[in-house]
Structure formats: C-alpha cells, structure tokens
Amino acid sequence: KQEVTQIPAALSVPEGENLVLNCSFTDSAIYNLQWFRQDPGKGLTSLLLIQSSQREQTSGRLNASLDKSSGRSTLYIAASQPGDSATYLCAVLGSQMNRDDKIIFGKGTRLHILP
Amino acid sequence: NAGVTQTPKFQVLKTGQSMTLQCAQDMNHEYMSWYRQDPGMGLRLIHYSVGAGITDQGEVPNGYNVSRSTTEDFPLRLLSAAPSQTSVYFCASSRLGDGDNEQFFGPGTRLTVL
Numbered sequence: 314k315q316e317v318t319q320i321p322a323a324l325s326v327p328e329g330e331n332l333v334l335n336c337s338f339t340d341s342a343i344y345n346l347q348w349f350r351q352d353p354g355k356g357l358t359s360l361l362l363i364q365s366s367q368r369e370q371t372s373g374r375l376n377a378s379l380d381k382s383s384g385r386s387t388l389y390i391a392a393s394q395p396g397d398s399a400t401y402l403c404a405v406l407g408s409q410m411n412r413d414d415k416i417i418f419g420k421g422t423r424l425h426i427l428p
Numbered sequence: 429n430a431g432v433t434q435t436p437k438f439q440v441l442k443t444g445q446s447m448t449l450q451c452a453q454d455m456n457h458e459y460m461s462w463y464r465q466d467p468g469m470g471l472r473l474i475h476y477s478v479g480a481g482i483t484d485q486g487e488v489p490n491g492y493n494v495s496r497s498t499t500e501d502f503p504l505r506l507l508s509a510a511p512s513q514t515s516v517y518f519c520a521s522s523r524l525g526d527g528d529n530e531q532f533f534g535p536g537t538r539l540t541v542l
Binding site: 415 | 459461468470471473476478484485486518520522524525527528529530531532533534535536538
C-alpha cells in the first residue's frame with residue numbers, strides 16, 4: 314500500500330533563504346507526482362506536476378524534482394518571501410482508472426517565512 | 429474558465445438533516461472526486477467518478493451519496509447529517525488516460541453539523 318510522508322511537519326525560515334521541502338513515498342510505481350500549496354481556510358492550489366518520465370519541473374522560483382527509484386521528491390523554493398507562508402502538500406498520483414490506483418496525499422509541511 | 433466551483437462556501441446543519449454540496453467544472457474533465465479534510469487526518473477520498481453515469485466509493489463513503497448525470501456536475505449528498513461529518517469538503521477534477529492527470533481543486537465547503 315502506497316504511503317506518502319512529508320517531513321518536517323512544520324518549518325520556519327528567515328525571509329530570503331532558499332529552502333527544500335521533502336516528500337517520500339513507499340511504492341516507486343507511480344503515475345505522476347503533484348505539489349500543492351494550501352493557504353489557511355482555502356483550497357489546494359496546484360504548483361507543479363511531474364510526470365513519471367520526468368526528473369524535474371520548474372515554475373518561477375519553484376523547482377520540483379522526482380527520483381522514483383529512491384521514492385523521493387523535493388520542492389525547492391528560491392529566495393523565500395513572506396507570501397510563501399502556507400502548507401505545502403505532495404500527492405502521488407495513480408492512473409485513476411481503478412479503485413486501487415488513485416491519489417495518495419501527504420499530510421503537508423506548514424511553512425512560515427519570517428520577515 | 430471558472431475551473432472547479434463549489435457551493436455553498438459555508439453550511440451549518442442540525443443532526444439528521446440532509447443536504448447537497450454542489451460541484452461543477454468547465455474543463456471537460458472525465459475524473460471528478462470528493463474529499464474531506466480534517467485536522468491530523470489529511471485528505472480522505474469519499475467518492476469518485478471516471479465519467480458520466482459512473483461512480484465508485486473511496487476510502488470513507490458511509491453517509492454520503494453521489495451521482496454523475498453530466499460531465500460537468502458531481503453533487504455530494506449527505507443523507508442524514510451527523511456531527512462526525514463536520515469537516516471541510518473539497519471537490520477535484522482532472523483528465524484521464526493521457527499522462528497528464530493534474531488535479532484541480534475547488535475552494536471548499538466548510539460544513540458544521542450540530
């Protein structure tokens with residue numbers, strides 16, 4: 314059974330620092346992996362989707378990498394800003410074509426950028 | 429595109445009442461799903477659909493019904509609300525089968541059952 318873990322559960326860093334958020338999964342046979350951010354009281358906003366054949370994706374100050382063989386993905390945030398404060402979730406995506414091949418979410422890392 | 433929309437944003441029910449949470453998407457996505465999010469429990473799948481007329485149960489389906497009569501809409505019905513159903517409910521949609529199943533989420537419905 315696929316399990317997704319995000320460590321640490323919470324992280325505080327000073328503004329301007331580069332930082333890395335971690336996501337690990339137990340079964341390397343994944344379809345895709347997706348990173349989200351969630352602001353308090355809001356829905357999930359998609360940040361990056363990494364397809365299983367890709368090693369990384371970039372969007373602005375964000376870079377997500379995927380290493381299926383080691384069961385890891387990282388989200389790198391460059392030059393952090395107070396507006397980056399949010400909870401970041403990763404999700405391992407199955408093909409969704411049957412009940413046993415769906416989406417497993419981590420519980421998230423709560424990030425606080427100190428001004 | 430409006431993306432994924434959900435109504436209402438907030439709802440308070442009494443135990444035993446029924447209601448329907450609405451979800452709609454305008455991206456012609458085949459896959460739609462409902463989750464509930466509770467502190468310490470993360471996101472849990474309630475029901476999902478891979479197309480009009482096709483629904484299936486997720487991890488926590490008891491007390492909830494769904495139907496999918498059109499591609500765009502996927503309502504979630506609470507049959508007889510219980511305090512244990514107090515939660516934040518999210519609807520999501522995505523494409524199927526072509527390698528790009530990026531998930532798009534709605535803004536959520538915050539439900540309190542008294």
